[in-house]
Amino acid sequence: MGRCILGLTADEGKRVCNLLLQRMDLLWSGLMELVMLACGKYSLVHEFFKKVQKSSIPNALIYKVLVNTFWREGKTEEAVLAVKNMERRGIVGSAALYYDLAHCLCTSGRCQEALDLIEKICKVAKKPLVVTYTDSGNIQNAVYIFNQMRNFCPPNLATCNIMLKAYLEHGLFKEANELFNKMLDDGNHISRRSDYKFRVIPDIYTFNTMLDASIAENRWDDFEYVYQKMLRHGFHFNANRHLRMVLDASRAGKGEVLEITWKHLEQEDRIPPPPLVKERFSMMLEKEDFDSALACITTNSAGESQAFCKSAWLNLFEENDQRFRKDTLMRLMHEVRVLATQSNSPNPVLQNLLISCSDYNRPRVKVLGFKQT
The missing domain is CATH 1.10.220 (Annexin V; domain 1)
Incomplete structure (x- = not known):
């Protein structure tokens, strides 16, 4: 029997083609489910999932859409059972799937179960995702998860910024300020590239978040401190974002803020x-x-x-x-x-x-x- 260019027999080639077509079908199935989910057609998602089960084994993408559907329907237990069913079939879930399930658990107050999933997330993700906040707005749960997260993976900037915003939205300025200063301190201990794996330094979003909060609370001393740190960290005065802030600070007795801005613009020849x-x-x-x-x-x-x-x-x-x-x-x-x-x-x-x-x-x-x- 002759061999084809790939070195496969005709029968082997047919089997490979059939396998590829089957995988393409699964991919298209997952995409179709995503469209149904985006349109809010939850009943169609469930119906489609049942049809896929009869003809083939659903892949991780299809299960991810199913978990999201249960989450939006408020059916947390059903989402948990769906993932267990997936694992029994030997399907390896993606980090995004476990992240969505963890978010679903947090929404219903089952934070400890969400934390148990982080180990699975770390196994399948190159850069582990972490759950930091809950849709239910429970700040105690958010703080608990944020603190426990450090037992599983290093902190990251996105997590810290979300937590910073959460503190401020719940009137916890002191706690937000402590986290902000911790991030500033981390910046003082970075001497080589590998240090970034274990320390987090603030970005412009971090600074703007603290500036907005300081103004809202009429904490002009804090505003001046954060603003100075922002410029020293290499971020620039943005007229669209910072002009009104600087003017308000100056008229509130913080003329030094205006002087700092003036010198900053002179140095940049602006x-x-x-x-x-x-x-x-x-x-x-x-x-x-x-x-x-x-x-x-x-x-x-x-x-x-x-x-x-x-x-x-x-x-x-x-x-x-x-x-x-x-x-x-x-x-x-x-x-x-x-x-x-x-x-x-x-x-x-x-x-x-x-x-x-x-x-x-x-x-x-x-x-x-x-x-x-």
Whole structure:
């Protein structure tokens, strides 16, 4: 009997083809089940699973979809029995399957049983997944699982970030802060690549989570501390994310946060956004440090004529009226004139500032029976 190119007989080739087709059928079956699950057609998933059982042995993907279906239906015991049935058949479950089952168990409060599955997850996963939180919102269960997790596998960043968020959502700022500081401390003990297997350092999500929480709790000292650590860890000021935070901190008495941001932007050769320029200008003006105040706008206002137009300056003076002494703007006008004479070419920003100071300081007379125009 002749041999084919692969070195198989015709009969052997047929058997291989049939086996491949059977596996393709199982793959398509799993995908079909996934579509039914996504559409919420749980009854169709069960019906389809029964049909697959009659014609072939379901694979791990099909069992994973079945577990997810039972989970969404709130049938925890049925999900457990389905996995036991799979194991009796000698089918090796995937890490994702055991993870979903563990999540299902946590949802119904069966956390210890979920922990028992972690050993199975570790056997089949290259990077073990861990269960950190429960859909039922039980923070005690989340803490218990988080602490027990360390007996099975090293901590990881995703787990710590989820736990951090869980603490904060339940008003446990102290516990969140302790976890955050533990992550910071881990960063101080990393000297080689292998250290990352056993230690976790914060990422930008970690820092933003703590910044948001500090503002929500009006913990400005904590905000300043977290913000400084964020910059020192190599993360950058993001105007879309951090501008409002820095402005609020400055107006809450944490001017150092603005100064840190200012120096950070200077080091990166970045132009500060106009609201930041105006806030630092106001802060320096409040201290009557006219040189520093004017330096803010003469070096950082190029190309931002609209942000520093006459009406913008008037709005700034009106909004910050309580911050300045009565004679501060008069003295500012003098300093602006002196600075303007030292320049060979006119500076539109300084001209707008001078005109606005003059308009703002002009006495406003109101006469009864007449409207001012």
